Amino acid sequence: xxxxxxxxxxxxxxxxxxxxxxxxxxxxxxxxxxxxxxxxxxxxxxxxxxxxxxxxxxxxxxxxxxxxxxxxxxxxxxxxxxxxxxxxxxxxxxxxxxxxxxxxxxxxxxxxxxxxxxxxxxxxxxxxxxxxxxxxxxxxxxxxxxxxxxxxxxxxxxxxxxxxxxxxxxxxxxxxxxxxxxxxxxxxxxxxxxxxxxxxxxxxxxxxxxxxxxxxxxxxxxxxxxxxxxxxxxxxxxxxxxxxxxxxxxxxxxxxxxxxxxxxxxxxxxxxxxxxxxxxxxxxxxxxxxxxxxxxxxxxxxxxxxxxxxxxxxxx
Amino acid sequence: xxxxxxxxxxxxxxxxxxxxxxxxxxxxxxxxxxxxxxxxxxxxxxxxxxxxxxxxxxxxxxxxxxxxxxxxxxxxxxxxxxxxxxxxxxxxxxxxxxxxxxxxxxxxxxxxxxxxxxxxxxxxxxxxxxxxxxxxxxxxxxxxxxxxxxxxxxxxxxxxxxxxxxxxxxxxxxxxxxxxxxxxxxxxxxxxxxxxxxxxxxxxxxxxxxxxxxxxxxxxxxxxxxxxxxxxxxxxxxxxxxxxxxxxxxxxxxxxxxxxxxxxxxxxxxxxxxxxxxxxxxxxxxxxxxxxxxxxxxxxxxxxxxxxxxxxxxxxxxxxxxxxxxxxxxxxxxxxxxxxxxxxxxxxxxxxxxxxxxxxxxxxxxxxxxxxxxxxxxxxxxxxxxxxxxxxxxxxxxxxxxxxxxxxxxxxxxxxxxxxxxxxxxxxxxxxxxxxxxxxxxxxxxxxxxxxxxxxxxxxx
Numbered sequence: 001x002x003x004x005x006x007x008x009x010x011x012x013x014x015x016x017x018x019x020x021x022x023x024x025x026x027x028x029x030x031x032x033x034x035x036x037x038x039x040x041x042x043x044x045x046x047x048x049x050x051x052x053x054x055x056x057x058x059x060x061x062x063x064x065x066x067x068x069x070x071x072x073x074x075x076x077x078x079x080x081x082x083x084x085x086x087x088x089x090x091x092x093x094x095x096x097x098x099x100x101x102x103x104x105x106x107x108x109x110x111x112x113x114x115x116x117x118x119x120x121x122x123x124x125x126x127x128x129x130x131x132x133x134x135x136x137x138x139x140x141x142x143x144x145x146x147x148x149x150x151x152x153x154x155x156x157x158x159x160x161x162x163x164x165x166x167x168x169x170x171x172x173x174x175x176x177x178x179x180x181x182x183x184x185x186x187x188x189x190x191x192x193x194x195x196x197x198x199x200x201x202x203x204x205x206x207x208x209x210x211x212x213x214x215x216x217x218x219x220x221x222x223x224x225x226x227x228x229x230x231x232x233x234x235x236x237x238x239x240x241x242x243x244x245x246x247x248x249x250x251x252x253x254x255x256x257x258x259x260x261x262x263x264x265x266x267x268x269x270x271x272x273x274x275x276x277x278x279x280x281x282x283x284x285x286x287x288x289x290x291x292x293x294x295x296x297x298x299x300x301x302x303x304x305x306x307x308x309x310x311x312x313x314x315x316x
Numbered sequence: 317x318x319x320x321x322x323x324x325x326x327x328x329x330x331x332x333x334x335x336x337x338x339x340x341x342x343x344x345x346x347x348x349x350x351x352x353x354x355x356x357x358x359x360x361x362x363x364x365x366x367x368x369x370x371x372x373x374x375x376x377x378x379x380x381x382x383x384x385x386x387x388x389x390x391x392x393x394x395x396x397x398x399x400x401x402x403x404x405x406x407x408x409x410x411x412x413x414x415x416x417x418x419x420x421x422x423x424x425x426x427x428x429x430x431x432x433x434x435x436x437x438x439x440x441x442x443x444x445x446x447x448x449x450x451x452x453x454x455x456x457x458x459x460x461x462x463x464x465x466x467x468x469x470x471x472x473x474x475x476x477x478x479x480x481x482x483x484x485x486x487x488x489x490x491x492x493x494x495x496x497x498x499x500x501x502x503x504x505x506x507x508x509x510x511x512x513x514x515x516x517x518x519x520x521x522x523x524x525x526x527x528x529x530x531x532x533x534x535x536x537x538x539x540x541x542x543x544x545x546x547x548x549x550x551x552x553x554x555x556x557x558x559x560x561x562x563x564x565x566x567x568x569x570x571x572x573x574x575x576x577x578x579x580x581x582x583x584x585x586x587x588x589x590x591x592x593x594x595x596x597x598x599x600x601x602x603x604x605x606x607x608x609x610x611x612x613x614x615x616x617x618x619x620x621x622x623x624x625x626x627x628x629x630x631x632x633x634x635x636x637x638x639x640x641x642x643x644x645x646x647x648x649x650x651x652x653x654x655x656x657x658x659x660x661x662x663x664x665x666x667x668x669x670x671x672x673x674x675x676x677x678x679x680x681x682x683x684x685x686x687x688x689x690x691x692x693x694x695x696x697x698x699x700x701x702x703x704x705x706x707x708x709x710x711x712x713x714x715x716x717x718x719x720x721x722x723x724x725x726x727x728x729x730x731x732x733x734x735x736x737x738x739x740x741x742x743x744x745x746x747x748x749x750x751x752x753x754x755x756x757x758x759x760x761x762x763x764x765x766x767x768x769x770x771x772x773x774x775x776x777x
Contacts, residue, residue, distance in 0.1 A: 063613075063654055067657060067658060070775065074610065075577065075618075076575050078575065079575055082567065093772065097772065097774055098775055101774045101777075104510055105517060107512070107517045107567070109486075112511055137769075141733070141735075141772075236733065236734055237733055264655050264656065264657065264658070266659055266699075
């Protein structure tokens with residue numbers, strides 16, 4: 001029986017030794033090559049790529065066609081997060097259901113909340129729909145810090161890029177000039193593109209639309225659209241028959257014809273609403289990568305605006 | 317009263333106006349900054365116009381109600397619009413269209429109170445330094461026939477209070493206190509050191525041991541109402557292997573596309589019906605290796621092997637030279653198409669357990685009982701609100717491997733929202749009585765109501 005006790009101790013010691021072994025076998029930190037950046041969403045990855053150029057390698061955890069509220073905390077992301085020098089998040093509790101465990105388990109001190117490699121993009125953006133007064137979940141899955149879908153305003157894109165460029169310059173002072181150069185180039189291109197987008201949307205100013213989820217307030221504000229209703233009765237709550245009936249009545253009353261649906265939502269209810277109102281369901285990706293051809297931040301607006309124009313023209 | 321309202325409205329207005337004026341710096345010479353400043357001022361004017369509209373509305377409501385209490389729906393807009401010209405990259409100035417101004421009251425009425433804008437929203441002090449606090453209520457009802465392991469008809473099975481916070485730049489803590497029908501129990505309470513060198517992750521405190529899958533899952537996160545028979549028979553029942561100790565994990569070198577993680581844990585050696593520590597040196601250990609692989613974007617495979625060893629729980633002073641060894645293998649296959657993640661997914665899980673328990677035979681002779689148990693469960697999300705599932709159980713008893721229990725369950729779950737859950741489970745059990753070959757059939761219907769308040773927790777994976 002003495003042997004038993006010994007085995008217990010031995011196994012404890014062996015476990016500890018095995019773990020210490022990995023200490024030694026740890027590959028030393030990567031050669032000072034490209035900055036490794038992970039982002040929560042593809043839009044942030046695209047913005048980082050714009051200013052980081054070939055001095056960075058960037059990858060997003062969520063895909064553009066995925067609901068950013070519901071991403072699985074797969075261990076395969078841990079390996080990527082472990083190597084990251086910088087983690088860029090949307091913030092405002094968008095990723096609250098999946099990012100905290102990934103950060104905790106990444107064993108990467110650089111990207112822990114509050115560390116220099118943790119970058120919350122919402123701090124640089126203009127945030128809408130910050131609830132005031134009492135906040136309860138009677139209003140659904142509310143985001144107490146404001147609507148996290150803020151990247152859909154090119155001005156916010158620019159602000160976030162500015163934040164990123166400052167962060168990159170701080171992390172790699174030697175490349176600061178390069179990053180600044182890329183930023184001013186991006187700024188110029190984005191402003192030109194924005195002029196074009198605004199001009200394209202000008203004829204549709206004040207148009208009323210209905211959206212599935214509250215993903216579009218910043219987009220609507222920038223391009224002067226008027227979101228008058230939602231397919232969801234409350235954020236995060238699936239459509240209910242009563243709300244759908246009310247929505248149909250409202251759309252008929254206000255002559256609303258376009259129902260914008262994010263690519264990760266079911267089309268059954270939007271389709272039936274469209275049938276009842278003679279409207280059109282428009283699947284509009286809110287993120288880069290939502291469709292194959294949307295490969296960067298510019299193409300996101302190109303795509304969405306051209307689709308919106310088509311829908312407005314077809315339903316008028 | 318009216319006077320008071322008007323005075324307070326004016327003073328409020330004045331204060332917000334003042335608060336907003338303060339951060340705007342003196343006119344910069346740079347034309348870009350000038351433009352930004354104009355934009356900023358425009359935004360401010362818009363904010364103020366909106367506030368006036370809200371306050372006027374409020375005044376009407378109060379006057380109409382002739383009540384000293386402010387209307388419950390009144391939206392108080394906090395003046396937190398802090399504008400930093402440097403973040404206001406000069407963009408094509410778009411004058412606010414008049415139509416937008418006209419729509420404002422409407423948006424207010426519909427949007428349930430939207431504040432026009434704030435920069436740096438994420439720095440809001442709403443939470444201050446309080447931990448994220450949540451409470452999960454778990455109400456369970458049972459009907460039907462079971463003479464082997466009867467449970468009560470209705471019970472608030474547990475109310476689990478969770479408190480989670482970042483402690484300092486190096487650690488976070490998670491504490492879950494469970495108020496059950498029989499008392500209070502710290503279900504878990506540990507600090508996690510997230511910034512250790514060499515990629516080590518250390519947890520210290522009381523925690524559910526990393527032994528297989530189901531042992532690590534809290535009651536409310538299980539895909540069924542009860543725990544598998546094998547948990548009750550071999551791995552310590554509802555609390556499972558759950559003890560005070562230290563856990564260290566590390567990613568292991570792995571073949572391409574695989575993720576491997578090893579965990580070693582040392583505990584005091586007390587875990588419900590499995591282990592007991594009568595002396596200080598009666599520690600128990602748990603080792604776990606996890607292998608994970610994405611088979612595709614939507615499908616993944618999660619495998620694990622576990623080992624645990626401790627002193628058999630035999631009652632006072634007897635267990636010190638009696639050991640229980642537990643071995644486990646777990647496999648999980650998940651399918652979740654990314655475009656329809658909230659509507660469709662499927663999970664198949666199997667766990668196998670072997671128990672080797674040193675004990676006295678009925679004739680008081682030293683013996684080691686070798687018992688085997690397993691379960692297989694599947695769940696399929698049919699749509700956003702409904703999930704169907706099933707589970708097959710089979711397990712010997714740790715103290716007498718000749719007694720084998722078998723069970724089958726069907727589970728139906730409904731989610732009104734992400735924060736509540738209603739579940740029904742039909743459970744059939746072919747349960748062993750005291751002597752081999754003697755069985756009793758149990759037919760039961762269980763139902764469960766779960767509700768979550770407070771902080772939004774992480775989704776289980």
